[in-house]
Amino acid sequence: MRTLFEKYPKEKRYTLSILQDLQKQYGYIPKDKLIELSQYMGIPLSRLYSMATFYKALSLKPKGKYIIKVCDGTACHIRSSKTILDEIENTLGIKPGETTDDGKFSLETVNCLGSCAIAPVMVINNKYYGKLTSSMVREILKEYGGADDE
Numbered sequence: 001m002r003t004l005f006e007k008y009p010k011e012k013r014y015t016l017s018i019l020q021d022l023q024k025q026y027g028y029i030p031k032d033k034l035i036e037l038s039q040y041m042g043i044p045l046s047r048l049y050s051m052a053t054f055y056k057a058l059s060l061k062p063k064g065k066y067i068i069k070v071c072d073g074t075a076c077h078i079r080s081s082k083t084i085l086d087e088i089e090n091t092l093g094i095k096p097g098e099t100t101d102d103g104k105f106s107l108e109t110v111n112c113l114g115s116c117a118i119a120p121v122m123v124i125n126n127k128y129y130g131k132l133t134s135s136m137v138r139e140i141l142k143e144y145g146g147a148d149d150e
């Protein structure tokens with residue numbers, strides 16, 4: 001069976017495109033695919049690992065069930081998006097670019113979600129939440145099972 005990357009010539013300049021394809025297909029880059037690619041291209045695995053960690057669009061870990069995007073664009077920044085981010089980081093114990101150990105949440109920051117009028121804004125999967133405060137964030141995360149009831 002042809003693997004996904006065999007449609008590319010064995011030339012190093014295609015490595016990034018193949019990694020992007022793998023990311024698209026699996027939502028992350030599985031370790032066994034990285035090993036196969038290393039053998040196919042004759043590129044050391046360590047080199048592929050550094051590429052996969054260098055590019056922000058690539059991830060070596062599966063993303064969480066819920067992807068939280070916190071806007072840190074100008075309008076949101078002025079309206080304390082940092083406080084929102086801090087609240088999420090403290091509640092879930094992850095930083096932007098990370099996923100909780102239970103695979104439930106991934107956290108990302110973005111530059112504008114196109115909803116500046118309701119800043120500060122975050123999106124969980126496709127659902128928008130605006131005019132956020134720390135206590136609202138805690139309540140919202142609770143709905144997703146990401147904060148303790150106290």
Ligand code: FES
Pocket residue numbers: 071072073074075076077111112113114115116117119120121
């Ligand atoms: S700057 Fe945050 S939605 Fe535009």
